[in-house]
Amino acid sequence: MSESTNLPGGSQPPALRGLGASVLAVLAVLGVVGLLFIMFGRPPGAPSDQSSPVPSSPPAVTSPSVPDSPLPNAAPSVSEPAPTTTPPSKENSTSAVTPPPRPSPPPFPRELAVLNNSRVKELAAQVAPRFEAKGWRVTQVGNFNQSQIPVTTVFYSSGRKAQAQQLQEQFPGIRDVRPRFAGLPDDQLTVILTRDYVQSRGARASRTHQFLGKELLGK
DSSP states (O other): OOOOOOOGGGOOOHHHHHHHHHHHHHHHHHHHHHHHHHHHSSOTTOOOSSOOOOOOOOOOOOOOOOOOOOOTTSOOOOOOOOOOOOOOOHHHHHHHHOOOOOOOOOOOOOEEEEEEOSSSTTHHHHHHHHHHHTTOEEEEEEEOOSSOOSSOEEEEOTTOHHHHHHHHHHOTTOOEEEEOOTTSOSSSEEEEEOHHHHHHHHHHHHHHHHHHHHHHHHO
16 A cells, blocks of 8 residues: 655645646636626627628619510501691781872972964964963963974973873874973973964864854855
């Protein structure tokens, strides 16, 4: 039977002492960890419960809508033509803006000068009453000796040609109608009498006498 060897002083072996110190250190660490867990809710170094931010997804890209293609058997739609407006005719637009007609200018006064260009004395004075009897006003009676006028003529100033033609129609003895020349009045007609006017008067007078004679003889 073996006998155990006791160390002097009743002390334990060194191996046991080292093991006990290690256990105490582990218990101390566990105690500190437990204390921290109680205080902060998680042990130090543990990953945080807060979730890391999730990167936002890129915006969705919408593809352009493609119109539906018509069915092969569908009839094509016919659009009605837009109503056309007819522009106003030129006649209507012109009639709307046509200014009122201008009043016609007053007629020229029926005035004339009677001049003698023949060798018959006071021929102008003898003929003047005939013009006045037809509504003409004789403003001057005299002689014209500047030149020889071929036939009895009425001379007119600007704008009086129609008036001169009217006088000629009333008195056929006036053979010609001409524009006035320098030396004649410019505000009225001028009748220059020549010897042909005397002859035409004589022919008319003879025809009148012949007619009266025939009437008397017939009775």
